[in-house]
Amino acid sequence: MSAPSDATRRDALLELRQVAKRYTTPDQGSISILEGIDLTLHAGEIVAILGRSGCGKSTLLRILCGLIPASAGAVLYRGQPVTRPEPRISMVFQTFGLFPWLTVLENVALGLEAQGVAAAERHKRALAAIDMIGLDGFESAYPKELSGGMRQRVGFARALVVAPDVLLMDEAFSALDVPTSETLRNDLLDLWLERRIPTRAILMVSHSIEEVLMIADRIVILDANPGRLKAELAVTLRHPRDPVTPAFRALTERIYTLMSSGPTTRSIGIGHRLPGSGVQQMVGLLDEIAAHDDQGAELAAAANALELEVDELFPIVEGLELFGFAQVSAGLISITAHGRAFLEADILQRKEIFAEHLVRNVPLAAHICRVIDERPQHCAPESRFLRELEDTLSSDEAERVLSVVIDWGRYAEVFAYDFDRGEFVAEDPAGVTPADSE
Numbered sequence: 001m002s003a004p005s006d007a008t009r010r011d012a013l014l015e016l017r018q019v020a021k022r023y024t025t026p027d028q029g030s031i032s033i034l035e036g037i038d039l040t041l042h043a044g045e046i047v048a049i050l051g052r053s054g055c056g057k058s059t060l061l062r063i064l065c066g067l068i069p070a071s072a073g074a075v076l077y078r079g080q081p082v083t084r085p086e087p088r089i090s091m092v093f094q095t096f097g098l099f100p101w102l103t104v105l106e107n108v109a110l111g112l113e114a115q116g117v118a119a120a121e122r123h124k125r126a127l128a129a130i131d132m133i134g135l136d137g138f139e140s141a142y143p144k145e146l147s148g149g150m151r152q153r154v155g156f157a158r159a160l161v162v163a164p165d166v167l168l169m170d171e172a173f174s175a176l177d178v179p180t181s182e183t184l185r186n187d188l189l190d191l192w193l194e195r196r197i198p199t200r201a202i203l204m205v206s207h208s209i210e211e212v213l214m215i216a217d218r219i220v221i222l223d224a225n226p227g228r229l230k231a232e233l234a235v236t237l238r239h240p241r242d243p244v245t246p247a248f249r250a251l252t253e254r255i256y257t258l259m260s261s262g263p264t265t266r267s268i269g270i271g272h273r274l275p276g277s278g279v280q281q282m283v284g285l286l287d288e289i290a291a292h293d294d295q296g297a298e299l300a301a302a303a304n305a306l307e308l309e310v311d312e313l314f315p316i317v318e319g320l321e322l323f324g325f326a327q328v329s330a331g332l333i334s335i336t337a338h339g340r341a342f343l344e345a346d347i348l349q350r351k352e353i354f355a356e357h358l359v360r361n362v363p364l365a366a367h368i369c370r371v372i373d374e375r376p377q378h379c380a381p382e383s384r385f386l387r388e389l390e391d392t393l394s395s396d397e398a399e400r401v402l403s404v405v406i407d408w409g410r411y412a413e414v415f416a417y418d419f420d421r422g423e424f425v426a427e428d429p430a431g432v433t434p435a436d437s438e
């Protein structure tokens with residue numbers, strides 16, 4: 001079966017034109033999250049947005065449905081500017097967001113109440129939505145009495161009860177276990193393909209390549225820092241789709257290639273959003289690559305072998321590239337001479353090699369070492385570095401980046417970190433005894 005495709009369903013429903021999103025930092029600086037986004041959602045299509053963690057996917061969805069304003073550019077729904085939450089656009093969130101003190105029926109009817117629908121009509125339509133999404137018999141249950149999958153069904157019923165023109169899904173299946181998410185995804189797809197919902201277009205954000213390939217007609221890949229459109233591809237496979245077919249596998253590899261392409265040796269600054277890749281994860285991926293010949297390993301196959309989702313794999317890949325231990329080209333990841341030396345070293349040598357590359361390739365680590373080296377007490381509070389990072393990063397992101405460099409620096413023993421005091425301390429400051437540094 002193929003997706004609905006009559007001519008009227010090809011109309012542009014949602015349009016983003018040169019949309020940008022910036023946030024103001026505490027010191028009145030500006031962080032750029034999205035830049036120059038042009039995207040049109042047509043009637044009759046399911047579009048999926050894929051991108052690495054933190055590239056601005058959720059921000060994009062929130063702008064589209066009017067929850068937050070764009071900083072620049074135009075957001076249009078059926079040709080009209082979106083300036084507030086648009087009632088004909090519904091959103092399903094990853095964390096179900098149900099009210100625990102309301103029953104299933106009351107949770108579902110809530111959206112209708114906000115639209116001023118009369119009580120009897122609300123009741124009737126909420127029951128119909130609950131029935132359609134497969135929760136018949138659970139109208140009076142409370143969220144805590146339901147499994148995760150059933151709770152998300154309530155999330156879908158609540159979004160669909162208003163008969164939305166456009167449905168947005170923000171990682172709607174990712175909090176569920178695999179079989180549950182597959183069942184729910186297939187049920188939604190059936191409703192869409194059989195036109196049992198009036199919804200004319202769906203836009204979903206996901207980190208799972210397989211998930212988006214199973215349902216989307218078009219996949220848009222976002223680049224990070226700031227988020228920009230990187231690539232787009234149409235998926236013309238017929239439904240039901242089968243992940244083990246050669247065509248499906250070829251598309252999977254193509255997406256890995258598109259997601260990993262881009263400059264690998266760009267120079268980075270102190271405020272670079274360091275990938276959250278642990279040392280052991282990097283070693284694990286290097287081990288996997290080393291098992292292949294010099295050409296390297298296919299990213300898709302490596303992810304499979306290590307049972308990693310794409311949003312888990314890419315930070316590790318990025319970490320290896322950053323340290324100069326691996327390089328990616330055309331969907332293949334290969335180990336470099338430095339990477340091989342690191343992998344084959346004993347524990348102490350590994351730390352030394354890691355330290356050398358950390359200080360050379362990660363400006364924030366070099367900066368921390370320099371500051372604590374220059375200070376008479378050879379220590380510096382983390383707040384000093386957080387303030388600097390917040391020039392270009394949100395405070396959450398600044399904390400995350402600092403915790404990544406703390407993990408790397410402690411492993412490499414280029415500095416120590418006192419968790420009680422929130423302080424960086426020189427690992428072995430020349431001429432300074434522990435008493436001096438008190």
Ligand SMILES: Nc1ncnc2c1ncn2[C@@H]1O[C@H](COP(=O)(O)OP(=O)(O)OP(=O)(O)O)[C@@H](O)[C@H]1O
Pocket residue numbers: 023031033051052053054055056057058059060207394395396397
């Ligand atoms: N209110 C805010 N102020 C400052 N920065 C913000 C704010 N909201 C989000 N950000 C930053 O914007 C960036 C993009 O966030 P967003 O949640 O849109 O990314 P994402 O691609 O959906 O990430 P994930 O896949 O991890 O959910 C992140 O670095 C985040 O820290």
